[in-house]
Amino acid sequence: MEIFFDYLIFTMPDWLRLTLILCLIGINYGAEFFVKRSVSNLYRKTGSAEEAMNKLRIYNQYLLAILQIITIIPLEFMVAKYFTRFGKPGCILFMLLVPFVFLMLVNVGQLLIINQTYKRIRGTTESLFHQIRDIAVSFLLILAPIGIIGTITIFAREINIKSEVLKSIIPVATPIIMIFVINLILPVFYPKLLKAVHLEGERLRELLNELFDQAGIKRPKLYQWPTKEKKAANALVVGLVKPKVFISDYYLENAEPNEIAAIIAHEIGHLKYKHLLKRLLYIVAGLGGIYLAGYLMEWYENYTGREINLYLGLAILLVPFIFYISLGLLKYYRNQEKKADEFALRIGVQPEVMITALLKLARLNHMTTKLKKLDERFQTHPSMARRIKQIEKISGYKYEFHL
Numbered sequence: 001m002e003i004f005f006d007y008l009i010f011t012m013p014d015w016l017r018l019t020l021i022l023c024l025i026g027i028n029y030g031a032e033f034f035v036k037r038s039v040s041n042l043y044r045k046t047g048s049a050e051e052a053m054n055k056l057r058i059y060n061q062y063l064l065a066i067l068q069i070i071t072i073i074p075l076e077f078m079v080a081k082y083f084t085r086f087g088k089p090g091c092i093l094f095m096l097l098v099p100f101v102f103l104m105l106v107n108v109g110q111l112l113i114i115n116q117t118y119k120r121i122r123g124t125t126e127s128l129f130h131q132i133r134d135i136a137v138s139f140l141l142i143l144a145p146i147g148i149i150g151t152i153t154i155f156a157r158e159i160n161i162k163s164e165v166l167k168s169i170i171p172v173a174t175p176i177i178m179i180f181v182i183n184l185i186l187p188v189f190y191p192k193l194l195k196a197v198h199l200e201g202e203r204l205r206e207l208l209n210e211l212f213d214q215a216g217i218k219r220p221k222l223y224q225w226p227t228k229e230k231k232a233a234n235a236l237v238v239g240l241v242k243p244k245v246f247i248s249d250y251y252l253e254n255a256e257p258n259e260i261a262a263i264i265a266h267e268i269g270h271l272k273y274k275h276l277l278k279r280l281l282y283i284v285a286g287l288g289g290i291y292l293a294g295y296l297m298e299w300y301e302n303y304t305g306r307e308i309n310l311y312l313g314l315a316i317l318l319v320p321f322i323f324y325i326s327l328g329l330l331k332y333y334r335n336q337e338k339k340a341d342e343f344a345l346r347i348g349v350q351p352e353v354m355i356t357a358l359l360k361l362a363r364l365n366h367m368t369t370k371l372k373k374l375d376e377r378f379q380t381h382p383s384m385a386r387r388i389k390q391i392e393k394i395s396g397y398k399y400e401f402h403l
């Protein structure tokens, strides 16, 4: 195994390195061709955009995304030798720049492969340039904070500190503080990132502001952002301290004012219960847990004089954390969604309006309302069918589906 890694990192000739990297990219393109054919076939057979989009989502989430992660790992090994000549911060920068370029090559290529099919099924008109820009922005938003947190943590570790306690706290405190700082700063850029403008329509603004008053929450800034070309119906709230509410103009155009109010009442629920802060605390608690487990293992080794096997140690640290941060976090998210729906009903949204608002959201996005149980566990939101059932349960109202 060691010989293999040695070869992969150091000895392999450059031409082979380049060929293998191109192969890694090619594998991702090949998978997208397969996905395109499969989704096109389903659409041809059923004529249902919902079903086709659901299949595409499943492929994206469980095949293409995972394939990208799997192919990035050998890539990082194969380019590692070029990093050794940089200092530590330069090394981090390059270790992030390489996956960024790789992910851009893979995702822009995949976009070119699937774009026509996607546009045909959903009837979207978004330009290629805008789509590529969105891909670049979303990867930067993921990779840049990782780079910043990594670099600052390294620098913080090298500060000369006498106190042993402080010395052991800094490596865990720095990333946690940075997570909060980034989450405080990022919302400032959201209006620009989304190209948002202040919400138009005096009456709608009044209607929504009344909702905030009713909930006992300070009126936030209301924005709308352009999504008609990509046909994305959505509403979101960002900001830990000074919240901002965004509604996509594609939804504004297609929904009734009372439906928009219902969706915003749900967002107010997130604000009222401080869901954004709680999500961060959940993640921080996970990081703290890893740190504590590491501390306990060290204590065990010192106390008993026995050494814990390296792989066992890593497994003890990482396996529970990975479950906690994936399935656990998603379950936590879905629970918050349920509570936000409940809140909307509590401040007076009629159950039938809430349900039609959700169904409209699904229809506009060509989203299926029902999900398989296992699939649902990997989603941030419960399926529409589950949310509707929950609303019916709380309110005692029975929705009549007009099919």
Ligand SMILES: [Zn+2]
Pocket: 266, 267, 270, 337, 340
């Ligand atoms: Zn929500």
